[in-house]
Amino acid sequence: MTGMNPIDWEWFDGPTAYRVYQRDETGCADIALKLKAKTGRGESGTITCALLPEPSRPGDTERTMQLHRDGEIHQGTFEKVPAGNYKLVVIAEGAAGFSTTISHVAVGDLYLLAGQSNMEGVGKLIDPERPSRAVRCFYLDDRWGVAKDPLCWFNEAVDAVHWRAPRERRADEAKMDRYFRRFGAGLGIRFGKEMYKYNGVPVGLIMCAHGGTSMKQWEPPAGAKRELPSESSMTSDSFYGSMMRRLAATGGRVKAVLWYQGESDAADRAQAAAFKKRFLRFVAALRADIGQPSLPILYAQLNTWLGDAAAFPHWNDIQLDQALVEAEIPGSALVSTNDLSLADAIHLDTSSLKRLGRRFAVLARGFCFGDETCARGPRPIDCRFADADRTKLYVAFEQVNGRLMPGKQIQGFQVANGDENVPIAECRRDKRDGSVVVLTFARPVPRRSVLGYGLGLNPVCNLRDSADLAAPVFRYPLD
Template identity: 35%
Template sequence: TILGMSLRTVAFLTFLFLPLQAQDLKINIGPAAGSVLQRDNDGRADIKIAGTAPRAALNKFVEARVINEKGDPLPGKDWQALERVKNTAWSGLLKSVPQGGPYSLEVRVAGTTSIDAIKDFYIGDLWLLAGQSNMEGVGNLADLEQPDPRIRSFDQSDRWVLAAEPLHQLVNAADRVHWRKDKEGNLKKLEGQDLEQYVANRKKGAGLGLSFAKAMLQRTGVPIGLLPCAHGGTSMDQWSPALKDKQGDSLYGATYRRFLATGGRIRGILWYQGESDASPKAVAAFPEKFEKLISAFRQDFLQPDLPFYYVQIGRHVNYTNQAEWNAVQEVQRKLESRIPKVGMVPAVDLSLDDAIHISTADHKRLALRLANQIAHDLHPDLENFRPYKRGPRPANAKLEGDIVRVLFAEVNGKLVSSGRLGGFSIHDSQGAPVPAVFRAQIDPRDGNSVILSISGKLPDGATVHYAAGRDPYANLNDELDMGAPAFGPLPIER
């Protein structure tokens, strides 16, 4: 015996006061390693954590702290008591963790030195990427945007990884809706050697997401998380919010599931879709379906003012359903003026890497257009971007003798074109093109106007179009490289 205590009692007391081992104290709920948590309007985030502890820790406080990559506690975030351990479980909330990272979160039982930790997470902005192939990215995998450790991606297999091209990889996604069909017509997830061969042979896959994230990181200085959810060749019907309950068997359901898996709050959505709805069967319902989709995202995500930025569909080297293609573009052009917290960027002037997909080089231009508009709209604290405008938007067209003057609003600096200005045409009241424009030029005395020199008399009800058809040559921009959208019919005032 020791001081009258049996060896059994001594052994029991020794067990009670043994240092708690890291494997005994566990964080079961908290930020994933490599993840980005969405900051609030003050640039901070509350972090919910929970876990388990051994019975020896019953009724003791669990403490937590957040440290930077040098191992120093963040100001005001050194060891803080959370809750007492109850039935081997504990939980707590770390409030107002500032934007930045990489951070580590450490927990311990009060009075002990053993620690469990989550390493390498960030506080910043999350952007969801959705739509069809031009958002998925089908640019050539050459001259790619280089990764940055502060830009992370929740890849389609539900892992937080360093964001790198290609961001989208559907064939081994966590959600069945993205899988390919095998020879028997069954959905199949690629794994093992089949997946390795697919990755090794892949030549396409560059998109706008990584370039956008780097531009936003440069502008805001905060880490960026990307949620790639796009799928090539998909229509509005396939993106229907009515299919949400199908979860991973529907595009909307899979996207909603991934939104919840990353914390249930994002900075905004980037959308590029519409090509699959440019058909006689689908085009009439496109406006209503597009608006309902935006409304559903905002309602289901519990963010009524969720920013939604989209790309107006661009070119397609194809001559079928041209009127429907332009009708989709016109719906997209007009929508941004009707719904708050919505913005559009054009793509009709950009180069392609095949008959329909934006080139890798011009995905970078497109990404900058989105970043410029978003920096202006959502970040009034960024003084350099306050003067920025959305880019050329048609205001009116007027007949002045033998010219038609097309006035543009929202021009940054003045209108510019690379080479001979192209893309403008005159159409009659039924939409048929009229051979009237023999020269188009930017007014040298008014950088907001384009002058169309015309021959002959214009028919009654004549209108101006820009980038009519599916494969136009259109090259009107402003000095910030914000492109002019495809538009028409725009009535000609007399």
């Protein structure tokens, strides 16, 4: 493991360099360690550990403890360690003793990142988010390190479900990935840096996303109550199983889940029809299995699709189901992506992924830390015609941060009556109320029409609020 001298012990279970421990409600975490020293390297002597703030400052308190010995095993726990960065010094006394230092151990907040390619991050590695020691990643090879794009190296994964090459070719393919990969920028690092800027607490990203996966592939195993696997168990035959194993390996608790998935389900009618039910079941199982019934679930609504409409005929269906899920899962919040730019027909580009990371951070501030200055972003709440002729429609939004933007030339709305669209002459923000959009029509809107936002193939959308949270794709019936 990183930060350890292999001659000092046969095995070690505890802090490694850049590991982040999830703090509890009091802002602290327990840091446990257990080791078996090699023969002649302190196995029969006293082993003392010291935990020191890093960097050290005058007046800092050093925590020390002597490991308890049980046969050949030495173990102990630093209890109630406050949020911050530390280094661990392990000293075995005696002629054959040793001293080892493990730096960059942190107590902070862990976030689980899962879903498919837009969460994985496939932006071009041109001007990706710069790494920061405050933001770490638990990579797919179960190694902690500073978070640096790409965060997903599938052929280096511990769990075979992530491999993209046969076992016999995996090592060679992994090496080639390191030489030639040019894509892999994502949203995670920007999200982590925004959270660190907000509260000064180290951030750990547990990356579990995998491109091309459907909601069916993320289904939890059926049957009796599942339990969080032990850190040593190897549940690698499913994406859910791999995720649970990796959660166990990082302590079993996280601050929130960041989720971006649904593209694959939009290609098939049966998959799309089952999407909402599967997502609800996934969230319920995850919360139950890790014992966090109120775990915040922050998820992205699908972005726009620029390709052939026939390839993903249920794209809007998934988007609309995602909008409905928010009301059915307490402690969940949707982040819209329909105004962001793409690198290809389906994937957000690097600059948009950075922007999305910042949007996720706004939601996390509100849902994880109770920050009342952070609303979840514009949500339609009411639609009313201002005149008997039905040519001026007021669309009111709630959960707006500041006011809606832009002030005029708002794009993305449409009104349909059957197969016919009603022309919109003007769309602008109400001059008296910054949470209302006013649509003016060239002719009266027939009854039983439907207002839509962000629907169709490659819509142009630009409605957002002062915190840069965008309005979601939605459909609203007009009486």
